Amino acid sequence: MTAAPRIDWEAAADLVVIGGGVAGLTAARTASLRGLRVLILSKGGPTDTATQYAQGGIAVVAPHEDSVESHVRDTVEAGAGLCDEAAVRSIVEGGQAAVAALTDLGAVFDLARDGQISRTREGGHSTRRIIHAGGDATGAEVQRALNAAGLPVLFGAAALEVVTGRTGVQGVIAVSENGFGVVHAPAVLLATGGLGQLYALSTNPPGATADGIALALWAGATVADLEFVQFHPTVLYTPGGLGRRPLISEAVRGEGATLVDSEGNSVTAGVHPRGDLAPRDVVSRAIAARMRALGTDHVYLDARAIDQFPQRFPTITASCLAAGIDPHTDLIPVAPAAHYQCGGVVTDTHGRTAVPGLYAAGEVARTGLHGANRLASNSLLEGLVVGERAGVAAAAERLGEEAHVTDMSFHTIPRAARALVQQSMTSHASVVRDAAGLAEAAVRLRDGVSHCTASRLRAELTSASQRFANELSVVSDISARNGAPSGNDTADLNAAAAAQRITEFEDAALTLTAQVLLLAAAARTESRGSHTRSDHPAPDDHQCRSRTVRLGPEGHPVPAPDGLDLTTWTQNDIPNAS
DSSP states (O other), X not given: OOOOOOOOEEEEOSEEEEOOSHHHHHHHHHHHHTTOOEEEEESSOXXXXXXXXXXXXXXXXXXXXXXXXXXXXXXXXXXXXXXXXHHHHHHHHTHHHHHHHHHHTTOOOOBOTTSSXXXXXXXXXXXXXXXXXXXXXXXXXXXXXXXXXXXXXXXXXXXXXXXXETTEEEEEEEEETTEEEEEEOSOEEEOOOOOGGGSSEESSOTTOSOHHHHHHHHHTOOEEOTTOEEEEEEEEOOTTOOEEOOBOOHHHHHTTOEEEOTTSOBSSTTTOTTGGGSOHHHHHHHHHHHHHHHTOSOEEEEOTTOTTHHHHOHHHHHHHHHTTOOTTXXXXXXXXXXXXXSOEEEOOTTOBOSSTTEEEOXXXXXXXXXTTSOOTTHHHHHHHHHHHHHHHHXXXXXXXXXXXXXXXXXXXXXXXOHHHHHHHHHHHSSSEEOHHHHHHHHHHHHHHOBOOOHXXXXXXXXXXHHHHHHHHHHHHHHHHHHTOOOHHHHHHHHHHHHHHHHHHHHHHHHHHHHHHHHHHHHHOOSOBTTBEETTBOSOOGGGOSOOEXXXXXXXXXXXOOSSOOSSOOOGGGSXXXX
């Protein structure tokens, strides 16, 4: 541990929500309606979330020619043996009520010609049960409706540590443009999204840096199934493109588009009975195999036969046109990219972790819904259902619990350069993996980690506020000499200093999460769901179980005992400084 930073601001709440997407905002609204004082911390702005970019829709049981049993069956089949069927059923059953609550907030979904909600079909689904908004802008409509609820959000603020005590959560230490702060609260919900920034190419926003995984581990919680990273099979390919890439929704294939290679041959013929609408792991592997066989870096999606493509898929059309591609006349070049983490912080279907007062919902959580491979459009469903339940649970279990952050020391934070993490993970822990590559990535991370020594971290943390003051003085002097106001310049400097602290934290979270993923992927010597081992190409029934990881006494990831027990936490489970 290191000396505490100077605290520049304080707040108190009954529930702190970390993240501003569908799960976090749903939980915050639910808790607020039950009388809790809620504060949301968001690293970015109102739309800097994975929810905003979700195209396909929400998977919810249709009123005709569908059933809960059918949706459960499709989900379990996609999950390749690792779904918790009771959790699947619980979340699927909650879907219709959750969507109704969303429409009550003002969300508007697309209608069919008969005036009923329009539904489409996506990969892995046996029927048309996906509802959508704005054609291919469902996430944006969900985000808009939830943002309109007017909940209290502190934008540009990142939680750096979840502080626990004898009775569980006590609050968080955070950083914003106002410096370091502390929020005293008996309940914290992690709704931080995914880990897409582990990879050079991703559909995730820049803030998807696995923050919640790291915060949970540092607080003493466990994670599971992180080896199962879903790669969306059809992301718009552009030569040399890096970072967040536009995805081409599975709904395009649901409407009749087909995958072909550079020679015009089907990519999925003979691979799976559902062909181009097979589960995502199947399609991603088929594309990766075809690219290796032909020595290419992409395949194509032929959507030229879809009537009124621009009206049905306006977002995708805009992305294609920006890249010089007209979907009406051109084949769309596509390739797999990191899209969704199927595992995460171990929770029940109400978002509870093993740490009293610590909840998780959305992509960051492992509820048992997704198993080894997420079924398309089950993510917004899970965020709505579990987000609401987590808000209810926090109100029932933590309201009135005394909480006060007294220990403001930080762990030392080992971190590697982000470019090194992304290159290592992209090269060796992507769609197809093997033992040698996983080992090489682990060694590269170990050698690349820059340990923040106690003295260095103390200097970084305790001097931040002094730097704010010094920068203010400098700007004031310059402004006085120039006769210009200094307020905007000061705010810019404070924001830049906060951004630097957040970047350092994100790099540490990515480094830790990469280490956990590599550990789990190396231990799983089989191919299952979205985890494919070229050196172990078949599933192994003896490994048909989730593997949990926690931090050992020295702060390094270690396998946890088999099982997903949420009742065994004690304060002694918090790892020491590494």
